[in-house]
Amino acid sequence: MTNKQEPKKGRFIEYANGKSLQEINGTVEVPKGKGFWKTLFAYSGPGALVAVGYMDPGNWATSITGGQSFQYLLMSVILISSLIAMLLQYMAAKLGIVTQMDLSQAIRARTSKKLGIVLWIITELAIMATDIAEVIGAAIALYLLFKIPLLIAVLITVLDVFVLLLLMKVGFRKIEAIVVALILVILFVFAYQVILANPDWGQAIVNLVPSAETIKDSPEIGGITPISGALGIIGATVMPHNLYLHSAISQTRKVNHDNEDEVAESVRFTAWDSNIQLGMAFVVNALLLIMGVAVFKQGTVQDPSFFGLYDALSDTSTMSNGILKQVASTGVLSTLFAVALLASGQNSTITGTLTGQVIMEGFIHMKVPLWARRLFTRLLSVLPVVICVWMSSGKPEIEEHQAINSLMVNSQVFLSFALPFSMLPLLMFTNSKLEMGERFKNKLWIQILGWISVVGLTYLNFKGLPGAILGFFGDHPTSGQVSLSNTIATIAIVLILLLLAWVVYDLYKSNRKFEESEKG
Numbered sequence: 001m002t003n004k005q006e007p008k009k010g011r012f013i014e015y016a017n018g019k020s021l022q023e024i025n026g027t028v029e030v031p032k033g034k035g036f037w038k039t040l041f042a043y044s045g046p047g048a049l050v051a052v053g054y055m056d057p058g059n060w061a062t063s064i065t066g067g068q069s070f071q072y073l074l075m076s077v078i079l080i081s082s083l084i085a086m087l088l089q090y091m092a093a094k095l096g097i098v099t100q101m102d103l104s105q106a107i108r109a110r111t112s113k114k115l116g117i118v119l120w121i122i123t124e125l126a127i128m129a130t131d132i133a134e135v136i137g138a139a140i141a142l143y144l145l146f147k148i149p150l151l152i153a154v155l156i157t158v159l160d161v162f163v164l165l166l167l168m169k170v171g172f173r174k175i176e177a178i179v180v181a182l183i184l185v186i187l188f189v190f191a192y193q194v195i196l197a198n199p200d201w202g203q204a205i206v207n208l209v210p211s212a213e214t215i216k217d218s219p220e221i222g223g224i225t226p227i228s229g230a231l232g233i234i235g236a237t238v239m240p241h242n243l244y245l246h247s248a249i250s251q252t253r254k255v256n257h258d259n260e261d262e263v264a265e266s267v268r269f270t271a272w273d274s275n276i277q278l279g280m281a282f283v284v285n286a287l288l289l290i291m292g293v294a295v296f297k298q299g300t301v302q303d304p305s306f307f308g309l310y311d312a313l314s315d316t317s318t319m320s321n322g323i324l325k326q327v328a329s330t331g332v333l334s335t336l337f338a339v340a341l342l343a344s345g346q347n348s349t350i351t352g353t354l355t356g357q358v359i360m361e362g363f364i365h366m367k368v369p370l371w372a373r374r375l376f377t378r379l380l381s382v383l384p385v386v387i388c389v390w391m392s393s394g395k396p397e398i399e400e401h402q403a404i405n406s407l408m409v410n411s412q413v414f415l416s417f418a419l420p421f422s423m424l425p426l427l428m429f430t431n432s433k434l435e436m437g438e439r440f441k442n443k444l445w446i447q448i449l450g451w452i453s454v455v456g457l458t459y460l461n462f463k464g465l466p467g468a469i470l471g472f473f474g475d476h477p478t479s480g481q482v483s484l485s486n487t488i489a490t491i492a493i494v495l496i497l498l499l500l501a502w503v504v505y506d507l508y509k510s511n512r513k514f515e516e517s518e519k520g
Contacts, residue, residue: 019100019251020096020100020101020102020105020247020248020251020358020361020362021102021248021249021251021252021354021357021358024172024249024252025251025252026251026252026253026254026255027171027172027252027254028042028045028172028173028252028253028254029042029254030042030043030253030254030255030266030269039265039269040269040272040273042253042269043253043266043269043270043272043273044176044273044276044277045172045173045176045177045179045180045252045273046093046176046246046249046250046252046270046273046274047089047270047273047274047275047276047277047278048176048179048180048183048277049175049176049179049245049249049350049351049354050089050242050245050246050249050274050277050278050351051183051277051278051280051281052179052183052344052347052348052350052351053130053239053241053242053245053348053351054082054085054239054242054278054281054282054285055183055186055281055284055285055344056130056133056134056239056344056348057133057134057136057137057306057341057344057345059233059285059288060288060306060309061304061305061309061409062229062232062233063078063233063285063288063289063291063292064288064289064291064292064301064304064309065224065229065232065292065301065304066224066229066230066232066233066289066292067288067289067290067291067292067293067294068292068293068296068298068300068301068304069221069224069229069292070221070226070229071203071293071298072200072203072204072206072207072289072290072293073207073211073213073214073226074207074214074226074229074230074233074289075204075207075208075286075289076207076208076209076210076211076214077210077214077229077230077233077234078233078282078285078286078289079208079282079286080210080234081233081234081238081285082278082279082281082282082285084238084453084457085238085242085278085281086274086275086278087446087449087450087453088238088243088423088426088450088453089242089243089246089274089278090271090274090275091426091427091430091442091446091450092242092243092244092246092247092250092426093246093247093250093267093270093271093274094250094267094270094271094430094436094440095247095426095429095430095435095436096246096247096248096249096250096251097250097251097255097263097266097267097270098263098267098436098437098440099429099435099436100251100257101247102244102247102248102251102358102362103243103244103247103248103362103422103425103426103429104119104120104123104244104358104359104361104362104363105361105362106247106425106429106435107119107362107363107425107503107507108362108363108365109510110425110506110507110510110511111503111506111507111510112506115502115503115506116363116364117363117364118499119363119421119503120359120360120363120364122414122417122418122421123240123241123244123359123363123418123421123422124356124359125414125417125418126239126240126241126414126415126417126418126419127241127352127355127356127359128380128381128411128414129411129413129414129415130239130241130348130352130415131348131352131378131380131381132381132384132385132407132408132411133348133408133411134157134344134345134348134349134352134381135154135157135345135378135381135382135385136154136306136385136404136405136407136408137306137341137342137344137345137348137408138153138157138160138341138342138345138346139153139154139156139157139385140153140306140307140310140338140341140404141306141338141339141341141342141345142156142157142342144306144307144310144334144338144341145335145338145339145342150389150400150404151386151389151390151393154382154385154386154389155382155386157345157378157382158375158378158379158382160346160349160378163346163349172252175350178350179347179350179351182343182344182346182347183277183280183284183343183347185339185340185343186284186340186343186344187280187283187284187287189336189337189339189340190284190287190288190291190340191287192336193287193291193295193313193324193333193336194287194290194291194294194295196295196321196323196324196327197290197291197294197295197320197321197324198294198321198323199290199293199294200293200294204286204290213226214226214227214230215227215230228467231460231463231464232464233285234457234460238419238423238457239415239419240415240418240419240421240422240423241351241352241355241359241418241422242351242355243422243423243426244355244358244359244362244422245351245354245355245358246274247358247426248354248355248358249354250270253266253270260439263440264439264440267440294320295313295319295320295324296312296318296319296320297318297319297320300312300317300318301318303401305401305402305404305405306341306405307401307405308401309337310334310337310338311334313328313333313334313337314328314329314331314333314334315328316328316329353373356373357373360373384407384411385404385407388403388404388407389404391403392404406471406474409471410468410471410472413465413468413469413471415461416461416462416464416465416468417492417496419457419458419461420454420458420461420496420500421499421500421503423453423454423457423458424454424458424500424503424504425503425507427442427447427450427451427454428504428507430442430450431447431450432511434511434514434515462489462493462496465489465492465493466485466486466489467485469485469488469489469492470482470485472485473485
């Protein structure tokens with residue numbers, strides 16, 4: 001499996017078929033023969049960029065609502081989601097280190113040009129969906145913190161392209177440090193609020209063990225059941241673009257690939273970094289669920305949007321104890337929430353741009369300047385938000401807030417389309433001795449867990465697709481709209497399965513051809 005052509009220079013758009021993220025590939029030195037902690041520190045960083053996607057603002061409402069409705073019951077779902085994420089991200093990082101190709105390059109090397117373009121479009125839509133959530137989150141944070149009108153706040157988010165360009169000048173290691181610092185801000189905000197709430201830690205720990213209650217379709221509280229709450233948490237957790245990103249940034253460390261032991265060490269310490277950072281993401285998501293249980297009185301958060309949560313954190317009547325009421329009355333809790341929202345949005349700016357560059361170069365071998373890539377993606381994401389804000393600007397404030405929140409939630413449907421096309425090839429590649437070699441291919445237990453995760457997540461995404469499409473028809477759809485949503489979802493699932501079959505066929509045919517050439 002090779003991918004070693006030199007890029008052909010052009011004026012604005014370049015042909016790219018070289019190393020993944022060539023500007024930073026292999027630029028970070030790692031110590032040789034040093035102790036565990038010193039070596040781990042050198043490898044720490046890429047996992048933080050990946051973990052950002054697992055504590056994205058899109059996850060916040062699902063976790064808090066789950067806590068409000070079912071107390072600590074869904075803690076086990078957050079744990080299982082995090083363990084699945086650790087497994088998939090381990091495979092993605094290992095693919096990058098061992099093959100020296102990111103996931104999009106690996107897929108493109110084994111599939112046709114037409115299929116590469118189709119997969120690029122699907123993945124771009126998924127990135128755009130996450131970017132819409134980032135635009136909305138950052139704009140709302142600016143509105144809440146500085147009272148900047150929403151339309152202007154949305155337009156200001158375009159300027160973060162210049163923030164990213166500045167960061168790229170200071171070096172990748174410093175970018176990693178900035179991301180970690182922003183993650184710690186988010187962690188501090190939610191930890192502080194939960195500690196003030198004095199939750200029932202015993203119940204939180206006991207419910208880390210799954211129970212039959214988790215998958216029941218009753219009772220229905222606040223419009224959700226335990227199983228739909230669990231589906232929401234799982235669906236909001238595993239992001240397809242993170243698999244592409246990790247397979248690329250895992251290659252930023254300087255490794256001698258002629259030395260198999262050095263490659264094995266790189267895989268080992270990258271896995272440590274990934275699991276530690278994803279463990280931190282698990283803590284953040286668990287804290288969000290505990291917030292829903294312990295910070296607010298049960299059933300008091302009627303509006304789980306960012307606006308609603310901000311208002312609830314400054315409303316003493318929703319607080320669960322006297323200490324929280326006292327702090328909430330000062331506005332500290334709501335302000336910290338908005339700060340965390342802004343920090344999360346800036347983190348997503350960095351990871352979204354890098355992923356966009358990875359898939360553009362990998363799938364269609366096209367490279368454009370980073371500022372142009374970021375500006376193009378951001379303008380695509382800003383446009384629907386601007387239209388939404390403009391169309392709802394003359395309506396009552398609550399309707400404007402609901403429209404923006406609906407846009408963010410509904411845009412996430414594209415993640416359901418994109419996820420199988422990243423997970424399935426990743427599992428097939430890392431299971432393969434041909435691609436990974438005997439030493440680095442997945443062990444049998446990882447293969448079994450991998451197939452369970454891939455099939456399970458694909459099924460859950462398909463199961464949630466009719467509801468996600470129905471969300472486009474508003475809060476009170478007619479029976480005809482429900483029927484139409486089911487029909488659209490069925491057609492979409494059939495098309496996804498056919499496209500997956502095309503991907504598997506191309507990968508299988510390519511592997512057979514490669515095996516025959518090796519024998520010849």
